[in-house]
Every structure is written in C-alpha cells, then in structure tokens.
Amino acid sequence: xxxxxxxxxxxxxxxIGEAADASPRxxxxxxxxxxxxAEDTRRLRRLATALDVTVAGRIVSYHEFNEAARTPELTxxxxxxxxxxxxTDAGMPAxxxxxxxxxxAAVARGVRxxxxxxxxxxxxxxxxxxxxxxxxxxxxxxxxxxxxxxARLRELAxxxxxxxxxxxxxxxxxxxxxxAEAFGAGRSAAxxxxxxxxxxxxxxxxxxxxxxxxxxxxxxxxxxxxxxADPADxxxxxxxxxxxxxxxxxxxxxxRKEAIAEVAKEAGVPKRTVFDAVVAAKPRS
Numbered sequence: 001x002x003x004x005x006x007x008x009x010x011x012x013x014x015x016i017g018e019a020a021d022a023s024p025r026x027x028x029x030x031x032x033x034x035x036x037x038a039e040d041t042r043r044l045r046r047l048a049t050a051l052d053v054t055v056a057g058r059i060v061s062y063h064e065f066n067e068a069a070r071t072p073e074l075t076x077x078x079x080x081x082x083x084x085x086x087x088t089d090a091g092m093p094a095x096x097x098x099x100x101x102x103x104x105a106a107v108a109r110g111v112r113x114x115x116x117x118x119x120x121x122x123x124x125x126x127x128x129x130x131x132x133x134x135x136x137x138x139x140x141x142x143x144x145x146x147x148x149x150x151a152r153l154r155e156l157a158x159x160x161x162x163x164x165x166x167x168x169x170x171x172x173x174x175x176x177x178x179x180a181e182a183f184g185a186g187r188s189a190a191x192x193x194x195x196x197x198x199x200x201x202x203x204x205x206x207x208x209x210x211x212x213x214x215x216x217x218x219x220x221x222x223x224x225x226x227x228x229a230d231p232a233d234x235x236x237x238x239x240x241x242x243x244x245x246x247x248x249x250x251x252x253x254x255x256r257k258e259a260i261a262e263v264a265k266e267a268g269v270p271k272r273t274v275f276d277a278v279v280a281a282k283p284r285s
Contacts, residue, residue, distance in 0.1 A: 007078035009086065009106045011099060015119020016090040016221070017196030019050040025116045027051045033085035039098055040089050040213045047087075062086065069096045071105050078111040090221075091121050093167070095142045098164055102127065119193055122164050124250035128202050129162075129190035132228065135163040142175055149205035153182035156253055160228040169193075176211035179226060183207060187225040194220040231268035239277035242267060246278055 010029055023055060030036065030048055034057045038044035041061050047057050062070055078084055086093045086102060092115070093099030106113050120176040122138050139156065143149045156163060167175050172191070179189070184206035193201045199220065203213060207226070237245075242263055249259035260278065264271040 005082065007081045007111050009084050009102065009111055009113045011093045011103070011113070012085055012087050012116040013092040013120065014047060014087050014090055014123065015122050015196070016119045017194065017200075019047060020130060021119050021196060022047070022051055023116065023118060026118060027053045029085050029116055030055050032083065033057045034082040035060060035084045037074060037084060037086045037102075039063045039087070043089050044087060057083075057085075058129065060104070063098055069266055071101050074102055075105045075109055076256065079109050091119060092117075095120070095122065095138075100101065109163045119196065121166070121192075121221070121223050123191070124195050125192035126162065126164055126223050128192060128195075129225035130204055131162050131225055132191060134227075135160075136164060138164045142178075143170075144171065146174075148177070149178055150182065153178055157182050159231050160231070162228050163226040165224040165226070165282055167222045167224055168175050169220060169222055172218050172222055172224075173211060173214040176207055176214055177223070179224075180207035181210050183226065183229070189230075190225045191218075192223045192225065193218065197221075200201070203216065237267040237269065239280065242269070242277045243281045244273045256266060 007038070010033065012026050012029055014026065021143060028051045030051070033055075036044065036055055036057055036059050038059060041059055042057070044059065060074075061139070062069065074084055086099055088097040088099065091097065094103055103113055126133050126136055137159065139152075143152055165175075176189075176191075180187070186206045188204075189207050190202055190204045190211055191210055191214070193199070193203070197220070203210060205213070245263045245267075246256065246259045249262065250256055254262075256278070260274045261271055264274045265276070
C-alpha cells in the first residue's frame with residue numbers, strides 16, 4: 001500500500017440515482033485511495049463497475065452498526081499516512097449517514113479532511129420543490145415515536161425558513177399528517193420521491209392533501225420539503241403574552257428597550273404595540 005507523508009480523509013458524494021451523475025474526481029479517488037470505507041461494500045463495487053473503475057485499495061465496511069468500533073482503526077490509518085475515501089450508499093457522507101464520527105476523530109488527530117462534492121438529495125429536492133430556497137434548514141429524519149415526533153414538529157411550527165426532511169416511505173403518511181397538525185393543514189409542501197431515478201416524482205400541495213395522497217402507500221427514497229411559517233398566519237399575540245415575554249427578557253438581564261424591540265420583532269407587531277402593553281400592565285399607585 002502506498003502511503004503519503006500525511007494522511008487525508010476524503011468524503012465523497014455518490015450518485016443518489018443515476019450513476020452518470022458521478023464526477024470524474026470520484027472515479028479518480030476510487031482508483032487511488034489506500035482505503036475505501038463504504039456504507040455498503042456491494043453497492044460500492046456496483047458503482048465502481050458502472051464507472052469502469054478498479055478499486056486498488058482495501059475496501060472496508062463503515063456503517064451505523066460498526067462505525068464506533070471502526071473509527072479508531074481508520075483514524076490510525078490516517079495518522080500513519082493513508083488516503084482514506086469515505087462513501088455512503090447515496091449522497092454526501094455525514095449528512096444523515098455515517099461519517100460525522102470519523103470526521104471528528106480525524107480533526108482531533110490533526111488529519112486533513114476534504115471532500116469531493118456530489119449529488120445531494122437535500123439540495124435537489126429543495127431546488128425542484130417550487131418553495132422558497134433563499135433560506136432553509138435540514139432536519140433529517142423526524143423521530144419515529146409519535147410523541148417525540150409531535151414534540152419536535154411543534155418546536156418547528158414557527159420556523160420561517162423552508163424545512164427539508166428525510167422520511168421512510170412506510171412512515172410518510174403519518175408524518176405528513178403530524179406535520180399538518182403541527183404546522184397547519186394548509187401549509188405548502190412537496191414530497192420528492194426517487195429523485196434522479198426512473199420513477200422520479202415530485203408531488204406538490206398542502207400538507208393535508210399530501211397526507212391523504214400518501215395514505216395508500218408510497219415507495220422509494222423520500223425527501224419532504226415544507227414551506228416555512230408565515231408570520232401573517234399566526235394569531236396576534238395577546239397584550240398579556242407580550243408583557244410576559246418582555247418581563248422574561250428583563251429578568252434575564254436585558255434592558256427594557258431592547259426587550260421590547262426583540263419581542264415586537266418575534267411577534268410581528270409594531271414596537272409601539274408592545275410598549276403600550278407594558279405601560280398598561282404597570283400597577284397604578
């Protein structure tokens with residue numbers, strides 16, 4: 001095995017559907033790496049065959065069930081000077097896939113970490129969703145347990161950025177129904193299925209409509225894009241609520257003027273409205 005003076009960890013994005021989406025750099029890295037750590041070694045070999053690439057380095061598995069045990073081994077290889085290529089089944093390693101643990105370990109040991117950019121289900125779904133793309137946040141897979149899922153979605157109900165989720169086709173209908181309950185049945189969304197593959201489908205509509213559409217069952221890899229909250233859709237805050245929010249900020253050490261300004265911004269009301277509520281709430285002597 002050829003070693004360099006310094007090891008390097010290369011995170012490589014792999015196609016999410018079409019093998020033709022693979023970059024020339026990915027092919028070169030597959031051919032030249034000392035070690036290729038793959039989420040599924042069989043899929044890796046199929047990809048290499050499709051790209052007409054011979055993987056000369058050692059191939060090892062690296063997935064959610066062995067990453068804790070294998071990370072120290074791969075880190076030692078990196079420190080010793082190996083070029084380690086990390087790939088997952090599809091998309092970029094460490095994004096809802098194995099990889100983060102190894103990146104942290106490599107950085108802690110002073111190993112250089114770089115990436116080969118590649119296809120991303122998150123960005124692809126966002127781009128084709130028809131929803132705002134100027135600001136967004138990625139939430140990964142929602143919790144599987146109903147109570148935890150409902151609590152997480154309630155936390156996101158006022159998020160103004162476009163939201164992107166992954167979800168299992170088996171849980172899609174219940175998750176969309178839970179989103180409709182937490183975000184509002186009329187909130188716009190898009191379900192992106194089998195992106196870049198033969199049966200690619202992008203279904204757009206309200207959360208309520210999409211939940212009903214998914215009830216009979218859906219197949220394939222799923223990415224869900226949900227519009228952010230519109231402040232205009234929120235019921236106006238009651239004066240007592242505004243006063244309580246200002247009081248909480250003051251108790252935390254914030255000056256009243258700053259507290260009033262921030263509460264007004266969060267509630268989507270004029271600062272004068274908050275100021276008047278605070279003044280009216282003062283006990284009269």
